[in-house]
Amino acid sequence: MRRFEYHAPNSLEEVSGLLTSLGDGAFILAGGTDLLVEIRERLRTVKHLVDIKKVPGLSGITCSAAQGLRFGAMTTAGELAAHPGLxxxxxxxxxxxxxxxxxxxxxxxxxxxxxxxxxxxxDTIPPLVADGASIETWHPDGARIIPLAEFFTGPGRSVLRAGEIATAITVPPPQPGSYRAYIKHGRRKAMELATVGVAVSLDTKDGICTAARIALGAVGPVVLRAPQAEALLVGTRLDPKTVTSAAQQAMLECTPISNVRSSADYRREMVGVLTRRAVQQVLEVAA
Amino acid sequence: MTKTVLDLVVNGESRSFAVEGHRSLLDALREEAGLTGTKKGCDVGDCGACTVILDGKPINACMILAVEAQGAQITTIEGLQASPDDLHPLQQAFMEHGASQCGFCTPGILIMAKHLLESNPLPTDEEIRFGLSGNICRCTGYTKIFDAIRTAGKRMAETGMALPATKVEA
Structure with missing residues (x-):
């Protein structure tokens, strides 16, 4: 592995100070499962890693129907998946x-x-965007709470400023009559990046859809919402014809590219298929 | 580059060695601790050959810096059997079923299978598939691997090696 200096500060102030003073070659180390690959494959020039594991207050999960979900920056994917109630x-x-x-x-x-x-x-972004999650950040100039849908500015880019640290995610409690699904499409089941990922979260009352949020992954520079497709679902009983037309609308609202994993055309087709399937999956749970 | 003194408990034994900040736990285990049973396949977290148990959870030893493991309890393939003459049921079953061809993936698969069977000694094929989804065998010996894991699981259930007391979280 290419050499770098390892730092393990004990507070957010120190983390922020190190990131600011060490400059462009300094990165936060949390789990490291992406960063260490990028260092080994020389995709990212790293001179300093600032490990945040010793910073207190960044772990812990709360998850309940009344309070919703909150988890800290050190929460691993495995830990969150195993959490009771999730x-x-x-x-x-x-x-x-x-x-x-x-x-x-x-x-x-x-x-x-x-x-x-x-x-x-x-994978984790579409469901969180569809459920209206927010991300909490810390910076010496002040903490922020940012809607996750507004957090991303492009591939690999976010609104985080130099020295700003994402500390927690919060998700509103699921409302009665609300249902949610995420479907990942890839070439294989494990160790795979999504070719397309579609999250659908629906609120219903007496069988009528009162709100719809569709989040599309891997078909644009950031995870996209499909507001016109969502509008087609609202006020309906989510009959097959409506769902099909919303799925077709979602295909028009995404902006996929072709790359090693898939062509743009295939991705667009799959947005239609997966949006329809995700709504169907939601309806099966609701029934 | 400055070195950090790393104190670990590896296979029940306290170990201490100095490592540079950029070294992976995998390199430290192989080169500093001399435990070369844990294999370096891809070195980017894809193949699972370097799987070890760290504080009760299976991880890729290539995907963690050695310094991040400070104070941890680690089980490597060398810690699978209680004594040199006492094979773990998984090792015995892998031999009986011929579940190892070139053998390079075997240490990682044994560690992952141990983790699976200790909490679920009678897994379905789907559960074995899910449990081993981060371990790649390129000799395509999966059928025999599955047979061996089922056999070992039955023996572990019979001999009490897979009791709730030893249950670990995924």
């Missing part, structure tokens, strides 16, 4: 976590690391 309350996030890499990687990889890496194909 699979029942947020099955979309649970499925995304279980589809992420492998058991071994999930025991190290942090969810907030997956988010801050800001890959358009990151």
């Amino acid at each position: 699979a029942q309350l947020y099955p979309n996030l649970y499925d995304a976590l279980c589809a992420l890499a492998s058991i071994q990687v999930r025991n190290r990889a942090t969810v907030i690391g997956n988010i801050c890496r800001a890959s358009p194909s990151a």
Whole structure:
């Protein structure tokens, strides 16, 4: 591995200070499952790693129907997936976590690391965006709470400033009559980056859809919402014809590219298929 | 480069060695601790050949810096058997079923299978598949690996090696 200096500060102030003073070659080390690969494959020039594991207050999960979900920057994907209640309350996030890499990687990889890496194909982002999650950050100039949908500015880029640290994610409690699903499409089941990932979260009352949030992964520079497709679902009984037209609308709202994993055309087709399937999956749970 | 003194408990034995900040736990185990049973396959977290148990959880030893493991309890393949003449049921079953061809993936698969069977000694094929999804065998010996894991699981259940007391979280 290419050489770098390792730092293990004990407070957010020290982390922020190191990131600012060490400059461009300094990066936060949380789980390290992406960063260490990038260092080995020479995709990122790293001179300093600032490990945040000794910083107090960055671990812990709270998850309940009344309070919703909150987890800290050190929460691993494996830890969150195993947390009591998560699979029942947020099955979309649970499925995304279980589809992420492998058991071994999930025991190290942090969810907030997956988010801050800001890959358009990151599995945990679509369900969290569809559920209206927020990300909490810390900076000497002040803490912020940012809606996750507004956090990303491009592939690998976010609104985080130099020396700013993402500390926690919060997700609102699931409302009665609300349902959610995430479907990942890849070439294989494990150790795979999503070719397309679709999250659908729906609120219903008396069989009528009152709100819809569709989040599309790996089909744009950031995880995208499909507002026009969502609008087609709202106010309906989610009959097959409506669902099909919303799925077709979602295909028009995404902006995929072709790369090693898939062509843009295939990705667009799969957005239609997976949006329809995700709504169907939601309806099966609701029935 | 400055070195940090790393204190670990490896296979029940306290070990101490000095490592540079950029060294992986895998390199430290192989080169400093002399435990070369843990294999370096891809070195980027894809193949699972370097799987070890760290504080009760299976991880890829290539995907963690040695310094991050300060104070940890680690089980490597060398710690699988209680004594040199006393094979673990997984080792015995892998031999009986011929579940190892070139053998390079075997240490990682044994560690992962141990983790699976201790909490679930009678797994379904789907559960074995899920449990081993981070371990790649390129000799394509999966059928025999599955047979061996089922056999070992039955023996572990019969002999009490897979009791709730030893249950570990995924």
